Amino acid sequence: MRTAAAEALGKMGSSGENALLKLVCSAETDIRDRAVAALESSGATAGFARQLAAEDKRGRRAQEAIASIVCAGSRRHLTDVLPDLGETERQILGTLLTVTAAQEKVESEPRARGRA
Numbered sequence: 001m002r003t004a005a006a007e008a009l010g011k012m013g014s015s016g017e018n019a020l021l022k023l024v025c026s027a028e029t030d031i032r033d034r035a036v037a038a039l040e041s042s043g044a045t046a047g048f049a050r051q052l053a054a055e056d057k058r059g060r061r062a063q064e065a066i067a068s069i070v071c072a073g074s075r076r077h078l079t080d081v082l083p084d085l086g087e088t089e090r091q092i093l094g095t096l097l098t099v100t101a102a103q104e105k106v107e108s109e110p111r112a113r114g115r116a
Helices: 003-008 014-024 029-042 044-050 057-071 076-084 087-115
Strands: none
Touching: 014 029, 014 057, 029 044, 029 057, 044 057, 044 076, 044 087, 057 076, 057 087, 076 087
C-alpha cells in the first residue's frame, strides 16, 4: 500500500514531488526508501539534477531536493545520472554529494567514539 501511494504521488507532478520530498526526511527507513524510489522512477530525481544550475527558484528547489535525497542516503541513482548532465550541473551535484558525505561522517564520529 505504501509503495502504491508513493508511486501515485510521483505521478502527480510538482505537488506530489513536494510531498515525496517531505517523506524523504522521514525517520522511518521504509518510508524514506519508498519516497526516494518514487522520485527516481518518476524521473523527478533526474529532473532535479538537470535543473541544479538554474539561477532561479527552480535551481534552488532542485538543490534542496537533491540535498534531501542525498541526506536520506540515496546516492547511486544520482551518480548514474552524472554522465547525462552538463558540466555545471555535474560540479554542483559533485559538491552536494561530497558535502553531505562529509557532514554525515562528522555527525557519526561522536557516536562512534561514544561506543568505543
